Amino acid sequence: MTRRSSPNQRPTSPTGLPVRLAPLRLGVNIDHVATIRNARGGRHPEPIRAAHLAAAAGADGITAHLREDRRHISDQDISQIKAEISLPLNLEMAATEEMLAIALRHRPHACCLVPERRQELTTEGGLDVAGQRTMLQPFIAELKEAGIRVSLFVDADPVQIEAARHVAADIVELHTGTYCEAEFAQDHAAAAAELNRLREAAAQAAAMGLEIHAGHGLTFETVAPIAQMPEVVELNIGHFLVGEAIFSGLDSAIRRMRALMDRARAEIAGTRSA
Numbered sequence: 001m002t003r004r005s006s007p008n009q010r011p012t013s014p015t016g017l018p019v020r021l022a023p024l025r026l027g028v029n030i031d032h033v034a035t036i037r038n039a040r041g042g043r044h045p046e047p048i049r050a051a052h053l054a055a056a057a058g059a060d061g062i063t064a065h066l067r068e069d070r071r072h073i074s075d076q077d078i079s080q081i082k083a084e085i086s087l088p089l090n091l092e093m094a095a096t097e098e099m100l101a102i103a104l105r106h107r108p109h110a111c112c113l114v115p116e117r118r119q120e121l122t123t124e125g126g127l128d129v130a131g132q133r134t135m136l137q138p139f140i141a142e143l144k145e146a147g148i149r150v151s152l153f154v155d156a157d158p159v160q161i162e163a164a165r166h167v168a169a170d171i172v173e174l175h176t177g178t179y180c181e182a183e184f185a186q187d188h189a190a191a192a193a194e195l196n197r198l199r200e201a202a203a204q205a206a207a208m209g210l211e212i213h214a215g216h217g218l219t220f221e222t223v224a225p226i227a228q229m230p231e232v233v234e235l236n237i238g239h240f241l242v243g244e245a246i247f248s249g250l251d252s253a254i255r256r257m258r259a260l261m262d263r264a265r266a267e268i269a270g271t272r273s274a
């Protein structure tokens with residue numbers, strides 16, 4: 001079993017030897033390329049071009065949220081990504097019958113179930129897994145039977161993590177938005193408290209055998225403490241990368257994010273190679 005006594009300490013085994021950390025994958029969320037395209041209703045900028053570019057810049061996967069109102073990614077975008085991109089597709093979606101049918105048709109590598117409200121600007125909180133166990137269990141089973149890995153986007157809340165295990169999800173994606181907002185507001189005490197909740201949630205989920213991802217609101221400034229959580233194996237990042245692309249280009253923004261993640265990870269693993 002892995003022992004950890006402080007957040008930035010290297011993880012060690014009971015023998016005191018450093019534990020080899022799983023590599024940290026980067027899923028690039030291309031939703032907001034579609035947001036810009038849709039602002040004019042034309043074809044430019046094309047999300048598929050961003051997906052090709054992300055692959056070339058070192059992304060490990062492509063993430064896209066097909067919302068019920070289709071405000072950014074479209075059905076056509078999903079078809080194109082599936083047809084042209086060999087990286088795993090992580091399809092974020094609400095747990096509705098319409099989305100289930102779409103997922104079963106496209107068979108993405110993974111589906112991340114998120115709560116959705118039409119009026120919201122973005123996904124505002126984690127999924128209430130505990131309150132929807134009866135509905136989620138067969139929904140998840142159907143996706144899994146089709147060979148799709150199922151991830152649940154949850155707050156760092158022990159009740160939700162336990163419920164995720166109960167409904168047989170493969171993965172929990174921890175919602176990092178509260179932490180990132182606290183950092184943005186320069187409320188460092190609140191950010192530190194939320195980081196602790198995230199660390200505890202990651203440890204709890206790992207002990208239950210769940211795979212752990214994290215995302216929402218991550219930036220160059222906020223990514224390192226999340227990348228240093230040894231249980232976390234994938235980050236999904238979108239809005240900041242697309243925003244930063246305006247200034248430095250998407251390739252450069254992705255490469256820099258990747259380097260920051262890898263450096264943060266190497267610091268706790270003690271395996272920095274460069």
Ligand code: PXP
Pocket residue numbers: 029031065092112114122123153173214215216217218236237238239240
């Ligand atoms: N993970 C999930 C489940 C999300 O809903 C989103 C936003 O679509 C992200 C990650 C990425 O968040 P951001 O665009 O703020 O990086």
